[in-house]
Amino acid sequence: MENSIKAFVFDVYGTLFDVTAIKKECEELYPGYGEKISQTWRSKQVEYFMLRQLMGNYATLYAITHDALKYALNENDLQASKENEQKLLDAYLHLPLYSESKEVLTQLKDKNLVVFSNGSHDMLDPLVKNAGLEELFDQVLSIDDVKQFKPTPASYQYALEQLGIESHEVLFMSSNGWDVSGAKSFGFQTAWINRKGMPVEELDLEPDYIFDDLTGLLKWK
Template sequence: MTVKAIFFDAYGTLFDVHSVSEKCEQFFPEKGMQISEVWRQKQLEYTWLRSLMDRYEDFWKVTGDSLIFALKALDLQASQEIRSALLNEYLRLKAYPEVREALELLSNRKLAILSNGTLQMLNPLVRNANLTEAFNDVISVDELKIYKPYMGVYELGTAKLSIDKTEALFVTSNPWDASGAKTFGFQVCWINRNNKPFDELGVKPDLIVRDLEELANILQ
């Protein structure tokens, strides 16, 4: 496997989207993880639907709308102040514990984030995790106004790093994203943190690991 550049998905791969459950729990005891799970699922669905309908709104708007849905679906009443407090947690998502060390081990290659998030959402996460120096670039779909797994998003990554897709590795914890990247022609690593089955979409990842530390050890 020749890997000259590595693209990382952000949400669920580098940063734990369910770290928002702690703040959800503060406002809605015993409902924190349930809110987070519905919120995340609807967030993803809205990106796919908006891409199919050609009705792009940026990821901050999508994340806010999906939070409103999650609260309604669970019959939870929340003021604008509470919704804002929960939404702002997406600017403070926690990096997974192995991320920083793994990126250091992989630093002899070009490294970039390729994400659905806007730069206004991604940059604070990178700064808060002290990862600013780890990446050659942080790339957002907002430049194209369409979400992954649109093929043009993955192509944008190769253009930004001036790399051939066959010499790049795409790393994600999201099976649908891994399938999109593999269809585009990337080498793909799926981070399977929770021992789940891979999607049945006619493609498979080249590597399956439990976390980024395992990937870094393989590529060393």
Template sequence: MTIQALVFDVYGTLFDVHSVKEQAEALYPDHGEAISKRWREKQLEYSFLRQLNGQYVPFSQVTQDALRYTLLELKLHVTEEQITTLMETYLTLDVYPEVSSVLETMADKRLVVFSNGSHDMLDPLIEQSGLADRFEHLVSVDDIKQYKPAPASYMHALNTLGLKREEILFMSSNGWDITGAKSFGFKTAWINRNGLPVEELNLDPDRIYDDLTGITEWQ
């Protein structure tokens, strides 16, 4: 069946979450990379735990809690000003260099963002990037308070589009997100920016690309 819509994850797929390390390095010399790496790990861990525990809070709160934990774990001094400054970097993450041209090439498809990010994080990020007018919808799991990879989250994206599952190509750089979308019934393209192995869950992606340029074959 022909692909009608391209659905993009945001963090790590369209935007580089580790672009926060420059500001982290400025605030905490020699710790920028460690902060960036651990912050992302805890951000994902907390979203998974909250989903499993039925204790949903918006992704902005998850992200802030993960940051505070990271700084404490690394035994760094924590002030509210530093927390605020680092949280603001999530509103201006670097967009990957190929994104704009790929979106232009694929403009004949319905283009949608689908993210765990809450709208207070997601909307300003997309707007400042200059990409907002490329997308038909900015879909957030915050609308239903069910984090990916819960099936209900992908159902929310499906209902928003009003298509059949097999008419949707879902793209993410996160292997866990690809497995969730594949299990739900979407076509999947893993944007494997870090050259990682496929997850051992018997839910292999339909395509694997080094970056988003590869999806242009779905025209």
């Protein structure tokens, strides 16, 4: 199966970019609360897009990220000024790459490299551009084009149609266990970038590969 791969498809948040780094900006604006805000913000972001998917009430990830931030601030009884909210939302467009991300992508640049994210283009495209990754990717795909969040089968079907290949010819990478499980269930080959040393999800959908970080992908160099 390793030799059948025709597209290397990357999730973004937590996979290429460190979303936990947002706690620095949170701490600067709300001293003593950076860790709490950032953790709730991320967990509510994921919870809200999954709830909206279940309810059939779509909103872009940018809008959802804003709502999740407001919840995180309210949870901690913090003043949610428009100025502070915008500063934190802008920080999401400048998230830092993990230390190995750009080097691994550069070494794999002769492959078909693709971004596939729940991020809407209004936050995804600036993020990729600000990190200097535009030239490394052949395609940047957003579920906003079909308004079906991962891990729905319809979201992965959209990506597959854009790639124009068979499902088993895709190697999908994510640090999110739920995303890897969804991709595996759909029929993609999967590589779980298990940065936190977490156990495999109990969904009877074992990842094809498990790596501590993206350097494990260099076996396909």
